[in-house]
Structure formats: C-alpha cells, structure tokens
C-alpha cells in the first residue's frame with residue numbers, strides 16, 4: 349500500500365457548529381444521513397499528515413463534493429448557475445459549467461476546500477452520485493457530453509489548486525454517465541482521470557473475453573487513457589472491498605483480483621485503488637484487502653498459494669477449514685455476481701437485479717439456487733469451538749452468508765411470483781426474511797451507531813423489496 353484515500357461518503361456537511369458531535373444512535377445517524385469526516389479531519393488531520401509523510405504514503409481527500417461547492421441555497425437568486433433539464437433550471441444536481449457565475453462560485457469554494465484539507469496529494473471533487481440525468485442542456489452545454497461537462501468543472505477547480513498547491517493533483521471521475529472518455533474538453537496539466545467501473549461484472553476478470561460487459565468496460569478504459577495522453581494520467585478505482593455494491597457481502601475475489609491487476613498492468617496503469625465503503629465493520633482478518641494489497645504489489649498472484657499462506661498465518665490448526673470456507677464463498681458469491689445481460693432495476697443498484705430480459709432472471713434464479721448450496725457449505729466448513737482470529741473470522745463470514753442467502757432467496761421469490769407460483773414465492777420470501785433478520789441481528793451486535801447513516805437505509809430498502817415481491821405474488825406484506 350502506498351496511498352491512503354479519505355473518501356468522505358456520504359459527504360460531510362459544510363458549516364456545522366464548531367464542536368458538533370456525531371449522532372449517538374443508529375437512528376439519529378440515519379436521520380442525519382451525512383458523513384463526519386470533516387470533523388474527524390479537523391481533530392486529527394495534522395497527525396495523519398505527519399504520519400503519512402513519515403511512512404511515505406500519498407494522501408488523497410474528497411468524494412462527491414462538487415455540488416456542495418455551488419450551494420443549492422443559491423438557486424432562487426441564481427437559477428442560471430444550475431443545469432437546464434427539459435427546458436427548466438433544476439437545482440438538485442451539479443452545475444451549469446457554461447455559467448461564469450457558477451464557475452466563479454465553484455472556484456471560490458474549491459479554494460476553501462483545498463485550504464481546509466491542505467497537504468493532500470490528490471483531491472477529489474466529484475459530481476453527484478447519479479447514474480445519469482444530472483448535467484446541463486443549455487445552449488453552451490448541450491454539445492458537451494456529461495464527461496466533458498464534468499471535466500470542465502474539474503478543470504475550473506484544478507486552476508485554483510494549481511495556484512494554491514503546485515504539485516497536487518485533481519481527479520476527474522469517470523463513473524456512471526461520465527465513464528466514457530470526454531470528446532471535446534482537454535484536461536489541465538494537474539488533472540488525472542480516476543476510472544471507477546462500478547457497473548462492471550465481478551464474476552469475471554476485467555479482460556475475460558467471454559464477458560461482454562467487461563470487454564466494453566476495458567475498451568472505455570483504453571479510450572480514456574488515450575484522451576488523457578497516457579496510462580500515468582489514469583488511475584483505476586476498484587470496488588473489491590465495497591460492501592454497498594456487494595450488498596453487505598465480502599466476496600473473496602480469489603480469481604478476479606489477480607487477473608484484473610495483470611490486465612491493468614498490461615495497459616500500463618500503475619495506480620489501482622480499492623474502495624471500502626461499508627454499512628458494517630470488517631470483523632476479523634480482512635482477506636479481500638490483504639489479497640488486493642498483495643496482488644497490487646506483485647502484479648498478480650496465485651489464489652491457492654496465497655489462501656494457504658493467509659489461513660496458515662491467521663488460523664493455525666483451523667487453516668484448512670477456513671480455506672475450504674473461503675472457496676465455497678467464492679463460488680457462492682460469483683454465482684450471484686454473474687448478471688449476464690440483466691440490467692439493474694431503474695434507479696437501483698448493481699445487484700438490485702431487473703427482469704429484462706426475462707430469461708436472464710430465470711437463469712439468475714437457477715444460479716441463486718446453486719449459490720444457496722455453496723453458502724450453506726461455507727457455513728458447514730467452519731470449525732466450532734475456536735477463539736482468537738478464527739472466531740473473529742467466523743463472525744466475519746456471518747454477514748456475507750446471511751446477506752448472500754437473503755439475496756438468493758429474494759431472487760427465487762421474485763422469479764416464482766412472476767411465474768404465478770404463489771406458494772413457492774411465499775416459502776422463498778419467508779427464508780429471505782429469516783436471513784435478513786440474521787443479518788440485522790449481526791449488525792445490531794457488531795456495528796457502532798456511526799454505521800447507521802448507510803446501514804439503516806440499506807436494511808429498509810431490503811425490507812421494502814420483499815414487501816413489493818409479496819404484493820406481486822398476492823401475499824400480505826409482513
């Protein structure tokens with residue numbers, strides 16, 4: 349590891365009272381809904397900077413902060429600062445980068461941001477976290493793609509950064525509707541691209557020729573590298589340790605991580621990062637983070653050798669039992685991560701599978717059935733009566749197994765409901781609710797209240813989804 353990125357998500361709030369305290373309960377954290385990294389940085393930033401310098405770590409700071417730099421409260425008096433959408437100014441997201449006033453406001457507030465978080469090597473002031481629909485259609489913007497508009501905003505902030513911190517870099521985020529390379533706007537000298545392929549397939553390596561989704565993603569990366577003038581100007585932002593994307597699970601990614609890192613290396617990309625946003629704590633030795641770090645350092649790796657080494661070091665006598673459990677989890681997770689042509693439901697996340705094409709959902713239901721067997725086998729492989737790291741790892745497997753089985757049963761319940769199989773849907777829903785209860789209990793026992801700003805909403809969404817399926821099947825929600 350040679351860098352540390354303080355990813356402020358959900359974004360902290362500007363202008364809290366000095367000494368404001370983080371909410372003390374899960375419910376209050378959920379109602380606040382925002383991050384508290386600003387306050388943490390105020391308290392500990394100096395020490396972190398000093399330590400990072402001593403260890404030679406590159407420091408990065410930021411997140412989806414762009415729209416906070418053009419305050420929404422200004423909409424009533426300055427509507428032209430905000431995107432034109434379907435003929436009307438819309439103050440919800442991003443900004444109109446053709447508006448000189450909006451750019452001036454962005455520059456002034458970017459300067460405040462850089463001053464508050466002085467000393468970082470890379471800054472991230474990303475656009476709003478949307479799959480699409482947040483950019484401007486005014487006369488000055490309409491010919492610019494979302495990627496061009498986002499890069500124009502990044503350039504405006506980078507101009508300010510160049511004056512305040514020569515040598516620091518600003519990231520242009522290639523993500524969702526800005527994943528494609530820009531086509532008109534060129535990056536300033538201190539702007540690098542950060543390629544975040546969130547919608548890629550994690551059942552297969554990024555260069556797997558049999559995975560169309562990943563083939564398309566890799567082509568986008570190659571185009572982005574060309575636009576930025578070389579791989580040293582592009583970094584990859586991977587999701588291996590992201591428990592939002594993976595719906596509380598921590599897939600081992602035994603095969604995908606080393607294969608990906610070899611593929612990125614072949615393109616000349618030297619910077620690959622591992623995002624770890626999560627509604628829950630990591631409990632026990634974090635295989636996925638260790639595996640990523642090892643593969644990053646060595647440019648790939650052999651999963652079996654590494655798994656033996658990791659389990660031997662962490663679990664002693666129980667090493668082989670844990671290695672077997674990891675292998676079963678790997679199989680189970682990959683079955684659920686394989687989406688084929690299925691797109692997410694409109695407005696939802698990657699693993700909120702849609703039902704188009706219909707045969708795609710049927711095939712997924714078949715894989716979900718297999719996945720249930722492998723999650724069960726993973727749980728059965730675990731040794732009983734262990735302590736120390738082995739006990740912690742058993743506790744760490746629990747949310748992955750519960751969340752994975754919940755997701756699989758939910759898919760089966762939905763598929764049954766769509767086929768008019770009321771009874772089948774009812775029995776899968778009952779099991780889906782049981783597994784979600786197990787996950788909720790684990791979360792209550794292990795997660796501090798701070799996780800409430802992500803965890804509560806994710807649990808609510810899972811319950812709502814089950815109610816929708818129950819309604820579709822003609823069952824009473826419960």
Ligand SMILES: [Zn+2]
Nearest residue numbers: 444484486489
């Ligand atoms: Zn515009």
Ligand SMILES: [Zn+2]
Nearest residue numbers: 549551552559
């Ligand atoms: Zn795939």
